[in-house]
Amino acid sequence: MSELFTIMKSELMITGIIFILLFIKLGKLVQNETLLPLIQLLLLINFIAGFFMNFEATAFDTMYQTNGVMALEKSILNLGIYLIALLFTEWFKQTEHLAEFFILLLSAVLGMYLLISSNNFLMFYLSLELATIPIAALANFDLQKKISSEAAMKMILSSAFSSGILLFGISILYGVTGSISFEAIPALLNGDAIHILILVFLFSAFAFKLSIVPFHLWTADVYEGSPFAVTALLSVISKGAIAFVLITTLYKVFAPLHVVWYNILMILSIITMIVGNLFAIRQQNIKRFLAFSSIAQVGYILFGISSMDPVKGSASVIYFVLIYVFSNLAAFGVTNAIAMFSGKESIADYKGLYQTNPLLSWVLALALFSLAGVPPTAGFFGKLFLLSAGASDAVYAFVAVAALNMIVSLYYYLRVVRSVFMDKNEQPVATVPVSPYTKLGLIICSFGIVVTGVFSWIYDHLIAIITQ
Amino acid sequence: MNLLLLLLVPLVTALAALAMPNKQAIRWTAFLGSAAQLVLAIALYFSYQSARLSGNTAAFIFEKKLDWFPSWNISLHFGVDGIAVAMIILTALVVIAGVLVSWNVEKMTKEFYFLLLLLSLGAYGFFISLDLFILFFFLEIAVIPKYLLIGVWGSGKKEYAANKLALMLMGGSALVLIGLLGMYYGGTGKTFDLLQIANIKIHIDTQMICFPLLFVGFGVFTALFPFHTWVPDGHSSAPTAGSMFLAGISMKLGGYGCLRVATFLMPDAAKQYAPYIIVLSSIAILYGAFATMMQKDLKYINAYSSVSHCGFVLLGIGMLTQTAITGAVMQMVSHGLMTALFFAVIGMVYERTHTREVNEMGGLLKVMPFISTMLFIVGLCSLGLPGLSGFVAEMTVFVGSWENADVFHRAATIAACMSIVVTAVYILRAVTKTAMGPLKETYASLPDAGWNEKLAAVILLAGILAIGLLPGWLNHLIQPGAETIIQKIPTIIR
Helix, strand or coil: CHHHHHHCHHHHHHHHHHHHHHHHHHHCCCCHHHHHHHHHHHHHHHHHHCCCCCCCEEECCCCEEECHHHHHHHHHHHHHHHHHHHHCHHHHHHCCCHHHHHHHHHHHHHHHHHHHHECEHHHHHHHHHHHHHHHHHHHCCCCCCHHHHHHHHHHHHHHHHHHHHHHHHHHHHHHHHCCCECCCHHHHCCCCHHHHHHHHHHHHHHHHHHCCCCCCHHHHHHHHHCCHHHHHHHHHHHHHHHHHHHHHHHHHHCHHHHHHHHHHHHHHHHHHHHHHHHHHHCCCEHHHHHHHHHHHHHHHHHHHHCCCCHHHHHHHHHHHHHHHHHHHHHHHHHHHHHHHHHCCCEHHHHCCHHHHCHHHHHHHHHHHHHHHCCCCCHHHHHHHHHHHHHHHHCCHHHHHHHHHHHHHHHHHHHHHHHHHHCCCCCCCCCCCCCCHHHHHHHHHHHHHHHHHHHCCHHHHHHHHHHHC | CCCHHHHHHHHHHHHHHHHCCCHHHHHHHHHHHHHHHHHHHHHHHHHHHHHHHCCCCCCCEEEEEEECCHHHCCEEEEEECHHHHHHHHHHHHHHHHHHHHCCCCCCCHHHHHHHHHHHHHHHHHHHHECEHHHHHHHHHHCHHHHHHHHHHHCCCCHHHHHHHHHHHHHHHHHHHHHHHHHHHHCCCCCCCEHHHHHHCCCCHHHHHHHHHHHHHHHHHHCCCCCCCCHHHHHHHHCCHHHHHHHHHHHHHHHHHHHHHHHHHHCHHHHHHHHHHHHHHHHHHHHHHHHHHHCCCEHHHHHHHHHHHHHHHHHHHHHHCCHHHHHHHHHHHHHHHHHHHHHHHHHHHHHHHHCCCEHHHCCCHHHHCHHHHHHHHHHHHHHCCCCCCHHHHHHHHHHHHHHCCCCHHHHHHHHHHHHHHHHHHHHHHHHHHHHHCCCCCHHHCCCCCCCHHHHHHHHHHHHHHHHHHHCCHHHHHHHHHHHHHHHHCCCCCCC
């Protein structure tokens, strides 16, 4: 029994924090002002604890599994939620239901952790639902805003649809192979038409969550309607978790169908990049802009997953998600601080920002350059390794499209940089007061953006864990 | 000598500049830092020569290899040959001159110098890299500083120019990236190490695909026709130091890449594609020269003439003889110094007259004797007057080109030679209209160059004269490097 505590420690830590928050809420033990630092502290402890006592093990009759890679993936997500707790301080301060927000958020995260560790499609489906439904409630968190309810509605409908498809796929899988265990299925798949159909159904569900084109239509509306903290959660933590799961599922369960999903992934990644990039060019709202940019980023993730070399493929994806956590959260942190202070979310409002907020501008520029993949930021390394991993069978045409897409993405990221640094504005946004917590979060993000790439031992460590 | 110093000094200077309290301190930090760079570059030259004299015949010396992303076979592998040393000296000269002419930048001084020093870091890193991945890293590192330097401190259509430049250069890098990945998976045994790849004979099919990608990709940086269109806009919109860096250093990254990566690693494909390179570079030379004739703006004149002059670099590479390649590298150094001085002088004139239109100036020799004299000297260098660096470099390219004894190569050489006449027309016209003739009353009380401007001009002029009067040292420096490259070129065309 005590063994179970160490095996499932990531999940139990999160569950523990959820219960602490519940008791605090029910007993009205802590004031809102002190609650936020407490949550931040708990999440920091959770993050640090994630690094200890990681080993390979299974539980519940192999339904649940964990190993060094999964622990690392969870640590990356732990870091992400800690940063979210720091970066959106301004928004948390003005919301009344702080405890509920984090209870919902952590429930979703708990679902993601179980999803990462699931070794059985039953477990997989249950945890995917747990990871989805709280987020729909979160999207509706700005109760007085109509657009927020619209976002939640779209989110829940599309999620329900995608989990329906997933469930259909799983039931066919069970019908055909007679098994739902990740260990047993690979030996039973041989590339029959029905097996490919299963793959397509399952992949469609992933595609919804990751907003891969053509399953991306909900993304921009939901991102725009949700509060910044939820948008960040959706675009960074949720997508990161699903990308991790996609690696396990494709490399492990669907390994016999490699040729099939390789082609699917290549073509979808190219389409996703192109559509995401082209739509991002025209966006005026910063949230929609980041939504489409995140669609394009997912295209690169798919490109990396389609690698011929599973070690390189998964290492590049995990590394990229880590960098993406830093870069995208930094961008959301800055935009949130500005939106909370001035209510402005349009790119045109960022004109002349540098005159009044030089430091915020630099952090934003750093984040955007990292997203665009320009050195010396970490994004350069992340993107380059994804491209290199995906190029392993040297289909020049695909590599070329992916590389040329980087130019398009640079164009629209530069559009924001240009507004901030170059365009003149009579009345730029006044100097934004930034709370110390947000500052700490932005410092961690900027530090991460600079250091994660240049110091190669992070990547080496990742490779070492994966090859163990 | 430890080559890492070349990276460390600019980095430390840039960070120190950020920490300085006031503008004067920032300027002096940048100046001292760039002076240290120059000292390092000169020390590098002498220690390189003494290593060669003491019998070190390895192709690259001062090698240093540190692990970096070992799972991809990437390493921080540095080393220099004579060509790299020449480029490093060029960079150091342009950097210190650039810092000096920017003495009066009042707008965001700290950021300005920080970006300028970051640019120099990228250039040094590029020239000393012996690993294709880090070479690419340093090539791209300069994109952000260039974009911001033009966009924030530039003039005219600066946002447009900055965007165009960043996107076109990014496009060039994307082509380079595709070429590198093609090489990595297509026959180098999955390594990025330049020396290891140089010992492998890459399969001809891979070469035929990757060579044009790499050559065109690097060619974008060095104004390969028809990808030269960023040059006039970028150069004319950039602030003075920005133009100097762009034309003096950044365009040379492309030429160096074409030589070191494309031609050196894929000699068979280089031989096959050489006629196309020659045609394109001849077009660039002539087109650039004729386009310059039509320009009225001093910066546009120098920008278009840069297209023409950089054509000589690519022409020399395309001719694939040892002399021509030596000439190409000499042209890179010579053009770098000359064009940096030209832009510096144009900047000085513009700062005083607030116009760059040739027709609105006149008689400036009377009020600014120093600046106008420099304008004359650099103009004469540009049109290839013996005794100055332009003549030496272009002459070497022509001699090398003439070694190819067939009609096609001779025709291209003659066409390129003709451009010198056109150059003489536009240079003399621009210079005389600016400096001679009646002086406008509004310009009667303008001051001559200050100490910083004089020092910058003298440093660059010293470089031009050192090459023009004593070309031997540069020639000896470059020749062994050119020989290493040319040895791999197959003599018989398939």
